[in-house]
Amino acid sequence: AQSVTQLGSHVSVSEGALVLLRCNYSSSVPPYLFWYVQYPNQGLQLLLKYTTGATLVKGINGFEAEFKKSETSFHLTKPSAHMSDAAEYFCAVSKPGTSGSRLTFGEGTQLTVNP
Amino acid sequence: GAVVSQHPSRVICKSGTSVKIECRSLDFQATTMFWYRQFPKKSLMLMATSNEGSKATYEQGVEKDKFLINHASLTLSTLTVTSAHPEDSSFYICSARELSSGSYEQYFGPGTRLTVT
Numbered sequence A: 001a002q003s004v005t006q007l008g009s010h011v012s013v014s015e016g017a018l019v020l021l022r023c024n025y026s027s028s029v030p031p032y033l034f035w036y037v038q039y040p041n042q043g044l045q046l047l048l049k050y051t052t053g054a055t056l057v058k059g060i061n062g063f064e065a066e067f068k069k070s071e072t073s074f075h076l077t078k079p080s081a082h083m084s085d086a087a088e089y090f091c092a093v094s095k096p097g098t099s100g101s102r103l104t105f106g107e108g109t110q111l112t113v114n115p
Numbered sequence B: 001g002a003v004v005s006q007h008p009s010r011v012i013c014k015s016g017t018s019v020k021i022e023c024r025s026l027d028f029q030a031t032t033m034f035w036y037r038q039f040p041k042k043s044l045m046l047m048a049t050s051n052e053g054s055k056a057t058y059e060q061g062v063e064k065d066k067f068l069i070n071h072a073s074l075t076l077s078t079l080t081v082t083s084a085h086p087e088d089s090s091f092y093i094c095s096a097r098e099l100s101s102g103s104y105e106q107y108f109g110p111g112t113r114l115t116v117t
Helices: none
Strands: A003-005 A010-014 A019-021 A024-026 A032-038 A044-050 A056-058 A064-068 A073-078 A087-094 A103-105 A109-114 B004-007 B010-013 B019-025 B030-038 B044-051 B067-073 B076-081 B090-098 B106-108 B112-116
Touching: A003 A087, A003 A103, A010 A019, A019 A109, A024 A073, A032 A064, A032 A073, A044 A056, A044 A064, A044 A073, A044 B106, A073 A087, A103 B044, B004 B090, B010 B019, B019 B030, B019 B090, B019 B112, B030 B067, B030 B076, B044 B067, B076 B090
Parallel strands: A010 A109, B010 B112
Antiparallel strands: A003 A024, A019 A073, A032 A044, A032 A087, A056 A064, A064 A073, A087 A103, A087 A109, B004 B019, B019 B076, B030 B044, B030 B090, B067 B076, B090 B106, B090 B112
């Protein structure tokens, strides 16, 4: 079975500061990894994903994440936070293969950006 | 591309009635659609996986007779909450996986807020 742990249900940063949202996973096989963002009363928008290849993945809105197999981590970062980054962020994992692509989500991290 | 819509965005219904929520892939064909439920300040809980033309696969603990899922075409899946009760009030989100791309990415709809009074 797969699982995802997001450390810190709430993260608060100042505008312009570094954003670091932590995600660790558990999987019996090398997984596919995703970060999604959710604004209030909206669905999820994909920020970035890792499937294979380069372990540093760049996504939309200046976000990036690095897959570290030895640490079973996929932390999300952004060098400089913007007020519009305030939202809920979800890390998710799926098992590679042709069947399913069933996602397992972490509990989410609420990001607050202070002026 | 890869847009998923849901209708309605919000619905209020009386206890005991049934409510249908539609999920459509607007610009692609979806072999598989997923239905999630999200409680306030919580993560998404997968309810069921539906494949076009076949019965949905429900997650453990989800009542299939209460949450009826139909995936009649490659662009439409519906979730019907039957005999709704206040505890069914929640945010329901669907997602769809594209048929031809080989991608394992799911595209999410904007969600439907259900309130049962």
